[in-house]
Structures are given as structure tokens and as C-alpha cells.
Amino acid sequence: MAATAAAACTVEPTTVNGLAAQRISSPSGSSCTVVEFGGCMTSFVDATGQERLYVSPSAVFDGKKAIRGGVPIIFPQFGPDGPLPNHGFARTSTWRFEGVRGPAAVFSLSDSPDTRAIWDFSFRLELAITLHAAGFDSALTVVNTGAEGFEFQALLHSYHALESAEGATVSGLAGVSFVDKLAAAAVVVQEGDIVIDREVDRIYRASPTGAPAEAVVVAKRSAGGKSIHVDVDAGEAAPELAPAPHEVVIWNPWVDKSASLGDLPDDGYKSFVCVEPGRVDGLHGLRPEASFVLTQRVRYE
Numbered sequence: 587m588a589a590t591a592a593a594a595c596t597v598e599p600t601t602v603n604g605l606a607a608q609r610i611s612s613p614s615g616s617s618c619t620v621v622e623f624g625g626c627m628t629s630f631v632d633a634t635g636q637e638r639l640y641v642s643p644s645a646v647f648d649g650k651k652a653i654r655g656g657v658p659i660i661f662p663q664f665g666p667d668g669p670l671p672n673h674g675f676a677r678t679s680t681w682r683f684e685g686v687r688g689p690a691a692v693f694s695l696s697d698s699p700d701t702r703a704i705w706d707f708s709f710r711l712e713l714a715i716t717l718h719a720a721g722f723d724s725a726l727t728v729v730n731t732g733a734e735g736f737e738f739q740a741l742l743h744s745y746h747a748l749e750s751a752e753g754a755t756v757s758g759l760a761g762v763s764f765v766d767k768l769a770a771a772a773v774v775v776q777e778g779d780i781v782i783d784r785e786v787d788r789i790y791r792a793s794p795t796g797a798p799a800e801a802v803v804v805a806k807r808s809a810g811g812k813s814i815h816v817d818v819d820a821g822e823a824a825p826e827l828a829p830a831p832h833e834v835v836i837w838n839p840w841v842d843k844s845a846s847l848g849d850l851p852d853d854g855y856k857s858f859v860c861v862e863p864g865r866v867d868g869l870h871g872l873r874p875e876a877s878f879v880l881t882q883r884v885r886y887e
């Protein structure tokens with residue numbers, strides 16, 4: 587059944603390699619596809635007809651393994667350091683399409699016997715996606731629907747397609763300190779642009795003043811000579827909810843890591859950079875009934 591809202595997006599059910607999905611079209615001419623498994627946007631095609639997200643040609647669509655590419659949602663654990671599977675369970679859970687709300691298509695994930703078995707808290711996630719001609723906004727709201735507080739991490743693990751990642755630069759983070767996951771978590775201050783000429787796996791930190799929340803991260807070498815502009819704190823957050831400072835993870839697996847990942851071609855690293863707004867530097871506490879909103883505004887221009 588197709589769901590439509592006046593002057594908003596149009597949504598039609600579809601499938602991606604056998605997995606249930608929703609295809610969202612905007613009046614501005616852009617469109618995207620969101621696979622319900624993982625709440626994962628696997629395609630964003632801008633109004634010029636250019637695909638802007640990267641999905642690995644070896645990605646697995648078996649409804650068990652996380653999809654390698656697009657924008658999988660990471661919650662409530664980032665990485666392997668914790669009691670849960672690597673990157674938590676949101677990217678391997680089946681989300682529900684809620685419908686169109688204002689200009690946004692909304693998906694949700696709530697606790698279930700499966701999530702309770704490994705993380706015994708009551709929660710609701712809402713993912714609101716708003717399309718624009720040259721990009722999209724994602725807003726992930728985390729709500730504590732239980733009677734006790736919990737701690738979590740969350741991340742919008744966005745794989746942006748590049749014509750060539752080799753030598754691509756990421757600007758906007760100069761002066762921001764980062765945790766280098768490849769150097770025993772050493773904390774370093776970024777000087778100048780990040781150059782993708784080796785494996786990069788870094789958490790750029792939110793400072794007490796909010797940086798890099800105010801930073802626009804620009805990655806060069808998107809198709810057609812475009813840049814990727816990611817404002818890590820400027821999506822369509824619910825107005826009553828104050829956005830919190832976010833971190834941003836920059837990741838490119840480069841040669842050896844690509845070769846070690848079974849669902850990525852050996853040269854897969856050449857085709858994307860991940861710019862991942864998140865709350866991942868430590869744990870974020872959420873008291874009962876409280877909410878947290880993680881947003882990104884992505885433009886390819």
C-alpha cells in the first residue's frame with residue numbers, strides 16, 4: 587500500500603535483494619530507498635539522477651548480517667567494546683515504516699523479546715528522513731520508554747560514494763581533537779585537512795562548546811566534481827528537543843582492512859568514505875522518558 591502526504595514525499599514499498607524496503611520520492615526530484623532490516627538507507631539518488639551512497643557489491647542481504655554500505659543505524663553500542671555484538675543490534679533488527687510525518691518519512695524500532703534478551707531496557711528509536719534535491723536530512727531520536735535509565739551510543743554510519751577515495755580530503759575538522767582508533771586510542775589534534783591516503787579510523791570529539799557539532803565536514807571527490815557537505819548537527823530535529831553535541835567518525839578501511847572484510851571487494855576502499863555523526867565517545871545516559879536526537883544534514887553540491 588502506498589502512503590502519500592500532500593507536498594511531502596511519496597513512499598512505496600519495494601524490495602532490495604529480497605529484503606523489504608520503502609522507496610521514498612520527493613517533489614524536488616530526489617529519491618532514496620530504506621531497507622527495513624537495519625533501518626538502512628541503501629540508495630540516495632539526487633535530483634540530477636546521481637547515486638550518492640556506496641553499497642558494497644559484495645554486501646550480504648540475508649536479513650542476518652548488517653548491510654555493508656548505505657546508512658546503517660548503530661545503537662546502542664559502537665564497535666566491539668561492550669557486552670553486545672559489534673555495533674549493537676539496530677543495524678541487524680527489522681525496523682517498521684511508520685508513515686509520512688510533515689516532510690519526513692519515519693521509521694521506528696522498539697524493544698522486543700529479542701532485544702530484551704541481550705539488552706534489558708525499554709526504548710524507542712525513530713528515524714526521520716527528509717529528502718532535498720541535493721541531499722537529505724536524517725534525525726535519529728532515542729527515547730527511554732522504560733522505568734530505569736540506560737546508557738547507549740548511537741551513530742549514523744554513512745557510506746558516501748566517491749569517484750576515488752585515494753587522496754580525497756575531508757575538511758572542517760582542523761583544530762578538533764580526535765581519538766585515533768588505529769593508534770591505541772591516542773588523542774591527537776587535527777592539523778589541516780584529513781587526507782585519505784592510508785587507513786583512517788578516528789572519532790572526532792565533541793568539545794564542551796559543541797565542536798565539531800558546528801563543523802561542516804566536507805569530503806571532496808564525489809561524482810560529477812561535487813563535494814559532500816555533512817553538517818553533523820543540523821537535521822530536522824523535533825523542535826522541543828535540544829540537540830546534544832555530537833562526535834563524527836571518519837573511516838576508510840584502505841588496502842589491508844578492505845581485503846580482510848568478506849563483504850567488501852579488495853579495492854572497495856577506493857569507492858567511499860564514511861562520515862559518521864554519532865554519540866560514541868563514552869556512553870550517553872538517558873533517564874526515563876528522556877530523549878536524545880542525533881541529526882545530520884547531508885548535501886552533495
Ligand SMILES: O=P(O)(O)OC[C@H]1O[C@H](O)[C@H](O)[C@@H](O)[C@@H]1O
Pocket residue numbers: 652665672673767787788835836837860862
Ligand atoms: O565492519 P563493521 O562492523 O561494519 O565496522 C566498520 C567500521 O565502523 C566504524 O567506522 C568503526 O570506527 C570502524 O572501526 C569499523 O571498522
